[in-house]
Amino acid sequence: MSKIRKKKIKKTNILLGFICILLAVLLGFILVTSYKSEQKESRHLSEIADDQQSGIEDYEAVKERAKELEEVSSEEAEDTEDIKSKNTEDTKDTEKTDTADTEDTKDKTTAASGIVCWGDDLINGEESNTYSYMTVLQKLLTDNGYNMTVINKTLQGGGTLxxxxxxxxxDETIQSYITKHQxxxxxxxxxxTETxxxxxxxxxxxxxxMDCIPVIFMGYYGGWNHDPAELADQQEQILNTxxxxxxxxxxxxxxxxxxVTSEALDQVLSQKWGEHYIxxxxVTAQPSSTYEAQQAxxxxxxxxxxxxNYISKN
Structure with missing residues (x-):
């Protein structure tokens, strides 16, 4: 056999041997990798199995807890119904009490320290001590058993401003009326009296x-620009105090x-004040400054x- 051929055979054998070594290494790697994969999968399956078992146990625990909660909820629902029923009865009783209190309140007068007359005093001097409507009103209250004091806050000859x-x-509110008049x-x-x-x-x-019952009698001397609506507004300004x-x-x-005629004045003021208006x-055909008119x-x-129902004899 020639030397050249021997060399080729030797090289081939070396190559084949090298290939065999590579294949052996590759096979070993595959086997090791497969083994690790199997171990990993085995652990994963074991964990899944454990989780499933735990899940079953948890599920059973949840079912047991749900059953307990259902029983508690049922008891609470019964208690709630009892409470609602009791509250309904209490509410009805309270409403009855409130209704009774309201009816009693209607028949009772809100506490007031007295009656105060604001506005015009139409009788001068000593005559007012005997004949003014305030003096007569005080006497009528006393004679009829009402323990109420009449306070005089009238302003002789003064305008509504x-x-x-x-x-x-x-002052700002009062000035607004003056400006409108001008x-x-x-x-x-x-x-x-207008300015x-x-x-x-x-x-x-x-x-x-300020805790008295006001009687407002104002407008005789002017100050409201001959406009009944403005007079009503000024009366309200005083009432608001x-x-x-x-x-x-x-x-x-x-x-x-x-x-302004009595008819025009009454039309506006009666509409404004309703049952509070006189x-x-x-009441009388006499001039307001006469004794007869003051008495009336x-x-x-x-x-x-x-x-x-502003006053009570109690």
Whole structure:
């Protein structure tokens, strides 16, 4: 055999041997990898089995817990129904009590320290001590067994602007009325009560009547630009200064200068104040400054106080 051929055979054998070694290494790697994979899969299957077993146990525990909760919920539902039933009965009893209290309240007068008359005093001097509607009203209350004091907060000859000032209505609000009067006059001369405010004493502006029942009699001397709607608004400004805004009486009479008729005044004020309103024109045909008119007004005020259940003999 030639040397060349021997060399080729030797090289081939070396190559084959090298290939065999590679195949052996590859096979070993495959076997090791397969073994690890099997081990990993085995562990995974074992974990799944454990989880399934745990899941079964948890499921059984959950079922048992759900059963317990269902029993508790059933008991709580029964308790809730009992509570609801009891609350319903209590509510009905409370409603009955509240209704009874409401009915009692309707028959009882809200506590008031007295009756206060705001506005115009139409009788001067000593005559007012005997014949004014305030003096007559006090006598009527006493004679009829009502322990109520009548307070005088009238302003002789004063306009409604001064009355609002005395009640504590803000200067800004009062000025707005004055400005409106001046604009409506368009340069014409106005009565002093339409633009002026009287100088008031500390005694006049001190309020000791805010828990009283107000009787508002104002407008005779002007100050409201001959507009009944504005007069009603000014009356409301004074009423708003009182603690109890639900108990009050408004008495209406036409102004001294005759600029507004009793009919026009009553139409606006009666609509504004409803059952709280007394029209002096419906009470007497006498001029408001007469003794007869003052007596009639006092009697009408007493009747209205009784009708509205503002006063009690208890």
């Amino acid at each position: 001064s009355m609002m000032k005395m009640a504590g209505v803000s 604009q409506a006059a368009n340069g014409a001369q106005l009565n002093v 002026g405010i009287r100088d008031l004493t500390e005694e006049q502006t001190t309020r000791n009547d 009182f603690q109890n805004k639900d108990q009050f009486i408004v008495v209406g009479t036409r102004p001294m200068d005759g600029s 029209s002096l024109a419906d 007004m006092a009697e009408a005020i007493l009747q209205k106080l009784q009708e509205l």
